[in-house]
Amino acid sequence: MAHIRFNDVEVVYRTGLKALKGVTLEIPRGQFVVVVGLSGAGKSTLIRTVNSLVVPTKGSVTVNDVNVTASRGGALRRARSDIGMIFQTFNLVKRSSVLRNVLAGRLGDLPAWRGVLGAFPREDVAYAHDCLARVGIPEKAFVRADALSGGQQQRVGIARALAQKPSVMLADEPVASLDPPTSHAVMSDLKRIAREDGITTIVNLHFIDMARDYADRIIGMRDGLVVFDGTPEESTDAVFEEIYGRPIDKEKDIRGG
Amino acid sequence: MAADAGPVPGTLPRPPLAGRLRSLLTFAIAAAIVVIAYRQTNFNIASLFEGTSDFFKFLGRLAPDWSYLPSVWKPLIETLQIAYVGTFFGTLIAMPLIFLSSRNTANDPISMWIARTLLTVLRSIPDLLWAALLVPILVVGPLPGAVALTMFTIGVLAKLGSETVEAIDPGPLEALRASGAGKVATIVFAVVPQVAATMISYILYSFEINVRASVIIGLVGAGGIGFLLQVRLNFFDYTAVGLIIVVIFAVVLVIDGISVWARSKLI
Numbered sequence: 001m002a003h004i005r006f007n008d009v010e011v012v013y014r015t016g017l018k019a020l021k022g023v024t025l026e027i028p029r030g031q032f033v034v035v036v037g038l039s040g041a042g043k044s045t046l047i048r049t050v051n052s053l054v055v056p057t058k059g060s061v062t063v064n065d066v067n068v069t070a071s072r073g074g075a076l077r078r079a080r081s082d083i084g085m086i087f088q089t090f091n092l093v094k095r096s097s098v099l100r101n102v103l104a105g106r107l108g109d110l111p112a113w114r115g116v117l118g119a120f121p122r123e124d125v126a127y128a129h130d131c132l133a134r135v136g137i138p139e140k141a142f143v144r145a146d147a148l149s150g151g152q153q154q155r156v157g158i159a160r161a162l163a164q165k166p167s168v169m170l171a172d173e174p175v176a177s178l179d180p181p182t183s184h185a186v187m188s189d190l191k192r193i194a195r196e197d198g199i200t201t202i203v204n205l206h207f208i209d210m211a212r213d214y215a216d217r218i219i220g221m222r223d224g225l226v227v228f229d230g231t232p233e234e235s236t237d238a239v240f241e242e243i244y245g246r247p248i249d250k251e252k253d254i255r256g257g
Numbered sequence: 258m259a260a261d262a263g264p265v266p267g268t269l270p271r272p273p274l275a276g277r278l279r280s281l282l283t284f285a286i287a288a289a290i291v292v293i294a295y296r297q298t299n300f301n302i303a304s305l306f307e308g309t310s311d312f313f314k315f316l317g318r319l320a321p322d323w324s325y326l327p328s329v330w331k332p333l334i335e336t337l338q339i340a341y342v343g344t345f346f347g348t349l350i351a352m353p354l355i356f357l358s359s360r361n362t363a364n365d366p367i368s369m370w371i372a373r374t375l376l377t378v379l380r381s382i383p384d385l386l387w388a389a390l391l392v393p394i395l396v397v398g399p400l401p402g403a404v405a406l407t408m409f410t411i412g413v414l415a416k417l418g419s420e421t422v423e424a425i426d427p428g429p430l431e432a433l434r435a436s437g438a439g440k441v442a443t444i445v446f447a448v449v450p451q452v453a454a455t456m457i458s459y460i461l462y463s464f465e466i467n468v469r470a471s472v473i474i475g476l477v478g479a480g481g482i483g484f485l486l487q488v489r490l491n492f493f494d495y496t497a498v499g500l501i502i503v504v505i506f507a508v509v510l511v512i513d514g515i516s517v518w519a520r521s522k523l524i
Contacts, residue, residue: 081437091428095450104446108437115442
């Protein structure tokens with residue numbers, strides 16, 4: 001059974017830009033999918049239609065057979081609380097403590113008054129600490145988020161998403177602001193946790209080597225369309241040159257490390 | 258050296274003619290307004306000098322009568338209380354309006370428009386006018402003063418606050434929206450930590466303005482030391498007036514000093 005289903009998804013932005021031109025995909029439960037493509041190919045847009053941060057102009061996305069695209073209000077919030085997301089720029093509240101950032105991931109499952117007062121149940125606080133331990137920074141709980149290195153900040157981002165106890169994880173260029181060794185460490189953490197918890201994961205990446213290293217399945221996007229869908233073994237250099245529409249550039253397209 | 262398309266010596270590139278004409282026109286209009294205003298208001302620098310001797314004669318009559326000091330304390334404290342109460346309730350009411358009227362935290366376009374319109378109306382009425390409108394309704398005394406400053410504070414604080422909120426890093430907002438967190442919880446977690454220090458600084462600044470304003474609005478009957486000043490002026494009791502002016506000067510100086518110091522500690 002498909003866990004996430006894109007049904008002929010089209011997105012036209014108000015500027016008239018056609019970001020997605022009819023994408024149909026089925027992603028089974030627990031799969032680790034890497035979406036590759038040049039910037040502007042529609043990767044970020046695709047990932048954001050899953051939690052309706054971008055609402056498709058046509059077509060729909062279903063998660064667990066729930067039509068997220070048609071959901072509004074409370075139903076949309078319930079759907080979103082099951083979908084974790086991590087970002088290229090981490091999107092942490094820099095002035096807040098690491099623990100408070102992670103606890104923010106619990107807000108979707110709590111009654112509004114608890115969130116507003118910051119009155120988290122004891123087990124939620126314990127769970128937030130567990131999430132930090134799982135990304136390897138349990139000792140940073142009471143440090144201000146902006147005091148951490150980039151790699152550590154992205155781990156907090158993963159812990160926050162994990163605190164939602166999600167069945168789906170979206171990652172929008174999660175390592176683009178990190179150096180090569182840190183990129184690999186963060187990707188390994190992400191992959192390990194996805195495996196352990198059986199989380200269906202969609203990651204946007206640019207780097208060819210990283211896509212091949214971590215993906216169960218690679219989806220290539222170009223100009224708002226899926227132009228490749230296959231295993232890492234099938235995604236040869238020729239395939240990537242087709243996706244990127246130009247020869248592979250060792251500097252820009254290979255992360256190394 | 259490569260002969261780039263740089264400027265040739267002696268023929269510096271000049272800004273476009275349209276731009277230069279526009280600056281010239283702006284300057285001409287500004288100058289014209291000054292000249293017209295100068296004439297209409299009969300502003301005359303010479304008469305300022307002619308009046309100098311009268312001014313110093315009057316200043317002499319203002320020699321503070323220190324024995325009047327005990328009668329000043331109570332209205333002085335009332336003035337500070339008016340400013341404090343006005344700042345407090347103004348802040349309380351401004352807070353929800355800030356988030357309702359900011360583009361990135363508004364609930365929906367309609368409530369945003371209502372909040373913005375309300376704030377524009379509040380801001381278009383100066384504090385003195387609020388006091389003048391409220392004194393006949395709420396009876397002479399500190400109450401209309403406190404209400405006037407509440408209104409004034411809402412307008413000022415909500416404007417400054419919503420500009421601060423609209424300038425925050427949108428990342429955490431997007432992250433919490435994506436996690437399914439409720440709107441109010443999202444604001445508490447993603448926005449408040451980013452704006453708290455600046456907002457406290459603005460609240461202190463409002464208090465600073467309100468102390469000065471509460472003196473002025475006292476003149477129209479809204480209680481406090483301004484009201485006392487007005488009464489003494491009506492009795493031509495200039496030595497008392499002199500003392501009141503000295504006290505106001507000292508208090509405003511002290512409050513400003515404390516506020517500036519506290520704000521410097523914040524950011």
